[in-house]
Amino acid sequence: MSPVEQPKHPSGDNRFKLLDRAITKHQARGDALIEILHVAQGIFGYLENDLLIYVARSLKLPLSRVYGVATFYHFFNLKPKGEHTFVLCMGTACYVKGAEQIQTALEEHYQCRFGDTTKDNSVSFITARCVGSCGLAPVAVLDDAVVGKLTPDESIRRVEQVKLSVPEVVS
Amino acid sequence: MTLEDLQDLAEQERERQDQKKHRVLFCSAAGCASCGADKVSAALKAKVKEHALDKECEVIGTGCMGLCGEGPLVKVQSDDTMYRNVDVRTAEKIVESHIVNGKKVDAHVCDTNVPFFTSQTRIVLENCGRTNSESIDEYVAAEGYAGLAKALTEMQPADVIEEVRKSGLRGRGGAGYSTGLKWGIVRKAHGEQKYVVCNADEGDPGAFMDRSVLEGDPHRVLEGMAIAGYAVGAQQGYIYCRAEYPLAIERLKLAIKQAEKAGLLGNRILESQFNFRIDIRIGAGAFVCGEETALLASIEGKRGNPRPRPPFPSEKGLWGMPTVINNVETYANVAPIIRKGSDWFAGIGTEKSKGTKVFALAGNIRNTGLIEVPMGIPLRTIIFDIGGGTPDGTEFKAAQTGGPSGGCIPADQLDLPVDYESLMKVGSIMGSGGLIVMDSTSRMVEVAKFFMQFCMDESCGKCIPCRVGTRHIYGLLDKISKKKATQDDMVLLEELCMMVKETSLCGLGQSAPNPVLSTLRFFRHEYEQLLQPVETFEGEPGIVVDFEK
Amino acid sequence: MAVKTLTINGEQYSAQEGESVLSVCRQNKIPIPTLCHLEGLSTVGACRLCLVQIEGIPKLLPACTTKVEEGMVITTSNQKLDKYRRMIVALLASEGNHVCAVCVANNHCELQDLAYEVGLVRVRYPYLFPKKSLDATHKEYVMDHNRCVLCTRCVRVCDEVEGAHVWDVAGRGIDCEIVTGLDYSWGSSQTCTECGKCVMVCPTGALFEKGVTVSEMEKKKDFLKYIITARQKREWVAFTNE
Ligand SMILES: Cc1cc2nc3c(=O)[nH]c(=O)nc-3n(C[C@H](O)[C@H](O)[C@H](O)COP(=O)(O)O)c2cc1C
Ligand code: SF4
Ligand code: SF4
Ligand code: FES
Ligand code: FES
Numbered sequence: 001m002s003p004v005e006q007p008k009h010p011s012g013d014n015r016f017k018l019l020d021r022a023i024t025k026h027q028a029r030g031d032a033l034i035e036i037l038h039v040a041q042g043i044f045g046y047l048e049n050d051l052l053i054y055v056a057r058s059l060k061l062p063l064s065r066v067y068g069v070a071t072f073y074h075f076f077n078l079k080p081k082g083e084h085t086f087v088l089c090m091g092t093a094c095y096v097k098g099a100e101q102i103q104t105a106l107e108e109h110y111q112c113r114f115g116d117t118t119k120d121n122s123v124s125f126i127t128a129r130c131v132g133s134c135g136l137a138p139v140a141v142l143d144d145a146v147v148g149k150l151t152p153d154e155s156i157r158r159v160e161q162v163k164l165s166v167p168e169v170v171s
Numbered sequence: 172m173t174l175e176d177l178q179d180l181a182e183q184e185r186e187r188q189d190q191k192k193h194r195v196l197f198c199s200a201a202g203c204a205s206c207g208a209d210k211v212s213a214a215l216k217a218k219v220k221e222h223a224l225d226k227e228c229e230v231i232g233t234g235c236m237g238l239c240g241e242g243p244l245v246k247v248q249s250d251d252t253m254y255r256n257v258d259v260r261t262a263e264k265i266v267e268s269h270i271v272n273g274k275k276v277d278a279h280v281c282d283t284n285v286p287f288f289t290s291q292t293r294i295v296l297e298n299c300g301r302t303n304s305e306s307i308d309e310y311v312a313a314e315g316y317a318g319l320a321k322a323l324t325e326m327q328p329a330d331v332i333e334e335v336r337k338s339g340l341r342g343r344g345g346a347g348y349s350t351g352l353k354w355g356i357v358r359k360a361h362g363e364q365k366y367v368v369c370n371a372d373e374g375d376p377g378a379f380m381d382r383s384v385l386e387g388d389p390h391r392v393l394e395g396m397a398i399a400g401y402a403v404g405a406q407q408g409y410i411y412c413r414a415e416y417p418l419a420i421e422r423l424k425l426a427i428k429q430a431e432k433a434g435l436l437g438n439r440i441l442e443s444q445f446n447f448r449i450d451i452r453i454g455a456g457a458f459v460c461g462e463e464t465a466l467l468a469s470i471e472g473k474r475g476n477p478r479p480r481p482p483f484p485s486e487k488g489l490w491g492m493p494t495v496i497n498n499v500e501t502y503a504n505v506a507p508i509i510r511k512g513s514d515w516f517a518g519i520g521t522e523k524s525k526g527t528k529v530f531a532l533a534g535n536i537r538n539t540g541l542i543e544v545p546m547g548i549p550l551r552t553i554i555f556d557i558g559g560g561t562p563d564g565t566e567f568k569a570a571q572t573g574g575p576s577g578g579c580i581p582a583d584q585l586d587l588p589v590d591y592e593s594l595m596k597v598g599s600i601m602g603s604g605g606l607i608v609m610d611s612t613s614r615m616v617e618v619a620k621f622f623m624q625f626c627m628d629e630s631c632g633k634c635i636p637c638r639v640g641t642r643h644i645y646g647l648l649d650k651i652s653k654k655k656a657t658q659d660d661m662v663l664l665e666e667l668c669m670m671v672k673e674t675s676l677c678g679l680g681q682s683a684p685n686p687v688l689s690t691l692r693f694f695r696h697e698y699e700q701l702l703q704p705v706e707t708f709e710g711e712p713g714i715v716v717d718f719e720k
Numbered sequence: 721m722a723v724k725t726l727t728i729n730g731e732q733y734s735a736q737e738g739e740s741v742l743s744v745c746r747q748n749k750i751p752i753p754t755l756c757h758l759e760g761l762s763t764v765g766a767c768r769l770c771l772v773q774i775e776g777i778p779k780l781l782p783a784c785t786t787k788v789e790e791g792m793v794i795t796t797s798n799q800k801l802d803k804y805r806r807m808i809v810a811l812l813a814s815e816g817n818h819v820c821a822v823c824v825a826n827n828h829c830e831l832q833d834l835a836y837e838v839g840l841v842r843v844r845y846p847y848l849f850p851k852k853s854l855d856a857t858h859k860e861y862v863m864d865h866n867r868c869v870l871c872t873r874c875v876r877v878c879d880e881v882e883g884a885h886v887w888d889v890a891g892r893g894i895d896c897e898i899v900t901g902l903d904y905s906w907g908s909s910q911t912c913t914e915c916g917k918c919v920m921v922c923p924t925g926a927l928f929e930k931g932v933t934v935s936e937m938e939k940k941k942d943f944l945k946y947i948i949t950a951r952q953k954r955e956w957v958a959f960t961n962e
Contacts, residue, residue, distance in 0.1 A: 064888035073455030092377030
């Protein structure tokens, strides 16, 4: 990895203006790091190195500290996600109702472990803890829709279904 | 806003509601939202419009109505009719038939005269399913902010603390420490600034009590925090809410804005000398951040590593200043206590555990959902009367409370009263309120392994016993479940569990072994059935350590 | 400053208010094993080796972070504490890839010393054999993650004493790892001043100087006391190593 330690120049990229606004709102305080990373990920989709450098410089924090925080919290992605995401709930209720079998089935079928994205970059498989729909366990969130009372076969069918649908244009 | 203004506002809103012939409520909480509540509400609203009923009928989104497993739920408030499994077609019928013609849609009517509803006592959830979650006026009309007003106008801070202490309110986030005592310590502690923090990290996987309160009745939490701020002498509050709850965050933001506008947060609240502001901090997916010192580190923008206590946050908390940290549900109890007095609250529950507790019922149980019951209620009542027992053909085996930090309670302990001490005695904890029912199909070694994997994944990695110990405990459980372990491994397992419990730095590690210890206590035979007899075992010998000099 | 009297292992001792239990023990030559603690750096209470039992407190508390109080009755060693300490060192041994016989720090390693101190002879946990890397990109020093015990001394010395904050901990749980910058190679770090403080405070052979071979890497830690007294009191104390 090349250690480009100069932040990307923000002029011309409107997204940085949005980020700057959030940074100003927090008076560029170091203790707002997590808030800023949330905003940055919201704007850019994931936290690539240049972005982390930009945040570190703006908040006047050491790079390793920013990296340490970004890798501590599971919510932050340092890599881009696939076109679709399949978030399988691994909360207790879903586990009791068989979420593990779904995980195994999907991992075998797509040859992709949870936490990773398929080779063709089409689907990211992610696990979550309780999405708050325990009544419908086992539950997954496929792109933005909650799907409940899943079975292994049904899960594969659902994934195939979204894969066929026209991918949204990512701006 | 003055006290009179507040009372006027409540009066006006009550009148406005009385003028409506019908209030059609739909549950807008997570459970129902994930099975189509938005389509249902759109259908209800469209039909109301179509029949030109806008003036006499309003359609309102409320907090969790409780019976999450049968959602989407809709309630017609005028005659207290609850509908379940409502789809678009049913929603239309509800308006066309029930509202227009006064004829109920029988097929979907849900009998509310059953233990699920009648065995509950609602304090924390009193507004959930009754008021519009997004309206401060409706909250005020339901006696909202009257507790804060009473504290500010009639009570000294010390009186507020004394009232809370006398009520017997104990923390609902897990440990059950007396809330009044905690506030008293913070009040006495020295610091230029003091802080009030609300723990809304709700990490227990399979629990959604706090979320329901935040989404359904956000002002109640704000009011509780403001009262805490007045009592301890703080001017700033933070709500640390997990990022997985976007709706809760949105509702909180809205509620804070409304309260500021109404002069119920901000400077000179209700024209008193008391200033109090609340900001939201958003978590980022780390269970350990529910632990109070890790939570504070996270608010300060750092890795969520806990630190040793003492010093406790009540003395050295956020930025080194005295800090109150309480759970969402704890704050949600405060306003009613101030409003109705400590005697009223202390009259509910048992000798040492006062008030009610909200539980999220899930797992192999008929009625999944959110319930609030008086402390001391027998577990049997919760599971069989309220929960309706296990689904057809299966037998109840155990209930797990306290999530990954708790333990299981087997069938022969079902008459146990649900309070802090009794649960502790059987090796579980009250926890924040997740209650997962397991039936005869559940294998306890797998359950223990599931929780251990959770703790291993969520360990922050700071201290050795938890970082490496949970990894080995998980490995041993895996070995046992794959029938590759021997009695020797059981010895190792139990030894490690005790060691991790006693030596870990924070509550995560200290309680991580609980599910193992508790399943060992009640279901040891399930472990032993999986063991290899020693004779046939061919494993690796213990490795002699290579620390030779 | 008020003086506090306390009982340690049945004997009476006096201590200054605000002092840690560990410091009293050290002054009175009462042995307590430690790893994450290093005089001159902030205390984190992470390794849990220094846990002691204090009468009236149900939990074991770390001596390094616990302040003395009047009348404290402390036990620093008993069967349980000794066993737990052995187990902690065993856990560390199983977590990394420690092969003393080929290590630069052999005979000068705190982990090795600890194993002897607590009487560890046999690790009963399966070795995890993690796949860890070795970073030899720095022109003076090497970082071998295989031998890192995550004590965070290097992180703290670099932040608190040198002020560069090159290092930090990344990841979580068993996957924690010490990183420079955004997980850059050490050699490409622009903030490293090459002062070598981290190398010197590292208890194991994880951080070492280039060019040393087996058993040659001796760590000199006295500079910490020297610098810190100089900073705090403007006094330059004798600089001896052990
Ligand atoms: C690993 C761990 C996770 C925790 N998670 C939560 C949580 O999600 N919500 C919560 O309110 N308390 C949680 N707690 C308890 C808090 O540390 C703290 O005791 C609580 O917020 C105090 O509030 P209370 O007195 O109102 O219960 C957790 C504790 C530990 C050790
Ligand atoms: S017990 Fe676990 S979560 Fe708590 S400090 Fe130790 S490693 Fe971190
Ligand atoms: S490199 Fe050395 S000093 Fe740094 S954490 Fe690892 S063992 Fe400790
Ligand atoms: S456990 Fe899966 S939704 Fe709650
Ligand atoms: S030396 Fe005290 S915990 Fe490590």
